[in-house]
Amino acid sequence: TGNHWGYGKEDGPSVWHRNYPVAQGDRQSPIDVVPHQASHDPSLGPIVLNYDQCTSIKIANNGHSVVVEFEDSDDRSVIRGGPLDNPYRLKQFHFHWGGKGCHGSEHTVAGNSYASELHLVHWNAVKYKTFGEAATAPDGLAVLGIFLETGDDHRWLHMITDALFTVKFKGSVADFKGFNPKCLLPSSLHYWTYLGSLTTPPLHESVIWIVVKEPITVSEKQLGKLRMLLFTGEEEDQRTRMENNFRPPQLLKGRKVRSSN
Ligand SMILES: NS(=O)(=O)c1ccc2oc(NC(=O)c3ccccc3)nc2c1
């Protein structure tokens, strides 16, 4: 019905263009990053995250991913520096992942994908009044992408995976206070950056992408807990596991990818 979309055969990325023609636009995301084709830009400063007064509010299953939302009525949690001309306010973070053992990141690096990808979504509250307004502006959003590879348990990810049972079904929401996503970042914030889009409908071409080079390590067991989430609501008789909720890489269409040092 209407603008329903998903990741299946009938409603997945290959048919999103029917309801969202921008899917075939000139600055779509994700992309395959080819490291030695990225241009090193010495003018690109470090990314600075001021998440110290960070306030998570709730965790939700929106039928496409699990999302942790933040209080964004002031500049208490912002990202600045790097390619950004203004501070951008943290709005939410969420994940994309694959099926058992197979890959699930959205961005790929020289054709290689990771098990999962974390997106920290920020908006330009200096230039725009609301997230919605920023989400349709060419410099409205900044998304920090972090790759997840499998290995040992991540010491802090359990804070999220332990809460997933509270949001098993599409449409469920639960309190999730006091979580600071700074604990999910790798030690180095060296990055690639390029101009792109939201990777799910409405696919707005409003994102300054900052893809961090160093992945974090999480265990297969922790990733497996993401897969116990459902795409479907409690009232539906269909029980569809939430997995492979990633869009494949899109054409670069002449865009430049820059690399911090
Ligand atoms: N995979 S993505 O490109 O990071 C991506 C894709 C689609 C998105 O839609 C929203 N909307 C809100 O966060 C929102 C939160 C509160 C109110 C309105 C909108 N964020 C997105 C991030």
Ligand SMILES: [Zn+2]
């Ligand atoms: Zn995302």
